[in-house]
Amino acid sequence: MQAPEAFMKLTVKLFGGIKSTKDFPKNEEGDLIVELPSEISVAELIDELSLNKKPFIVVLNGVILHDLAIKLKDGDKLSFFPPIAGGLLN
Amino acid sequence: MKILRINMSGNPTAKFEELGEYEGLGGRALTSAVISKEVDPLCHPLSADNKLVIAPGLLGGTAAAMSGRVSVGCKSPLTGGIKEANAGGQAGQVLGRLGIAAIVLEGKPEGNDTYKVYINKDEVRIEKDNSIKMLPNYDLIDRMKKEYGEKIACVSIGPAGEMKLSGASVAITDMELRPTRHAGRGGVGAVMGSKGVKVIVLDDTGTTPRQPKDAEAFKDANKRFVAGLQKHPVTGQGLPAYGTNVLTNIINEVGAYPTYNFKEGRFQGARKISGEVEAELEKQRGGNPTHGCHRGCVIRCSGIYHDKDGHYLTKQPEYETVWALGGNCGIDDIDKIAMMDFLCDNYGLDTIEMGATIAVAMEAGILKWGDADGAINLLHEVGKGTPLGRIIGNGAAFTGRAFAVERVPVVKGQALPAYDPRAVQGIGVTYATSPMGADHTAGYSIALNVLKTGGFVDPLKPEGQVDLSRNLQIATAFIDSTGMCLFIAFALLDQPETNQALLDMLNAFYGWNMTDKDVVEYGKKVLKFERDFNTRAGFTKQHDRLPRFFYKEPIPPHNVVFQVKDEELDQLFNW
């Protein structure tokens, strides 16, 4: 029997008109609950989310990200802000 | 351009004067120079020896986009130090077109009479009018419209200013002739009240924009400047769409949204009072989420907020207002917050100081956290001048003392605005060291610490914050002197060509050869006037500190304290 593949569950909040063009389940607050194989990076998650706008600022667990190559782990909370917030991560 | 001196002692008089030694100064540079040179730093702020200076910027009254800010300066009754508070609205442009570089209100009437001042291109009339005594700002402006017509701009105070409360603002009318733009901070309204002047009515009928030395170069630079603002994501998209309150969600997400009188860095109800929600309501109710506060603004971060029945209630409440009267008090009802914004404008009060004060009152147990109706009532008490209202109207420090509250978030007596200094350490440096007292606009580190405009300095660490704040404080002192809205800084920081366009515009207008180096020198000169005044008023380096609880109480979710060392803060003005 094969070991079950490791999954992680992320909460993704989208602000200021950013939307995912894919269908994800949502929690009561309207945030996306995204379940994915582990070892995925923020950059890969952005591809996975297939957002309608390119995000400029990504906040991971309350900390502004400078490096999109960072790997995510189970339970992480991410927020995406559009160009309204300016920035370098475009 | 001339200085108009209005002396309110004895029989009030008005006289025009050449700029003389103040040549080349505008806006904040001019108000701070006059206060520093002419006001006894030890005087009582409400005495005849204090002065109230109202100055458009260097480009006020010209065709330059964004150039309508007006600076109001005095010795502050709130901080006891020098103060410059600036506002949008129409007065800056109108003063410029009237050829007035500054109105200086001096002296003090002996009796209890109330005066109005009318200025047009031909005359200055100072008239006694006790029938306008204690009118709230909106009623006052209605009266002025009836008397002087609709082609005016007004600078006025509400009952709070007349009662000389330290939280009183000076109101400036917007394009719709509503008293919605306020030089809010530091109790400047109380100083206007102490001069007996209720309203200054400005009428620029028959005037033309001020003309540049080199018209072609000026026009070209202005064009490049506007294009730069329009292309930048913050000034071209974010601010026009959602206004400044777009910050609520991001500041909350990064854990820097002070809640319950600076106890927590996140507010459960933040989304309900965010700019996105505000803009949506404004659209639904027939208001307007994209609006300029003065002619010539191309960013248009302002808006018009209607109530549930679709009637005008107030201008779109700003991020700091929504925080102060909302999240900081545990209030998450945007309509109630908008009502409080209206009340503050009407009574003539600083929304930041009032919100911080109400939170201190909540901490004292006078109201329950989240009690929006109780907070509205408190503001009415201020407007009526009841004993409790007068305590609240004098600000957070005063209220904290009155009710023996230990945790009072003020620097130099002025309440901290909407960014926690532990979660954004750069803004903590600005709060601590600005000659103005705690002031986010004096060196807006949020731009780099959070919004990643013009670079990035980690907000949770002390490293690099003093240099960041220093550079921003210098640049801001310059921008505040040009009459430009500070929001141009987003585009200036990221786009060197837009920065150059601003310099080209100034140079074409005045025939100067200003470079970036001169900008730095100009900003330093302004800060030097201000620091000198404060030193002579008795301020020492111990006044350049945050309240100690910011060094001791870690703030969730990051559980950080303010870590910039005192010795480092003392390096800020070492240039």
Ligand code: SF4
């Ligand atoms: S950007 Fe906003 S604050 Fe600045 S001038 Fe325009 S409307 Fe007024």
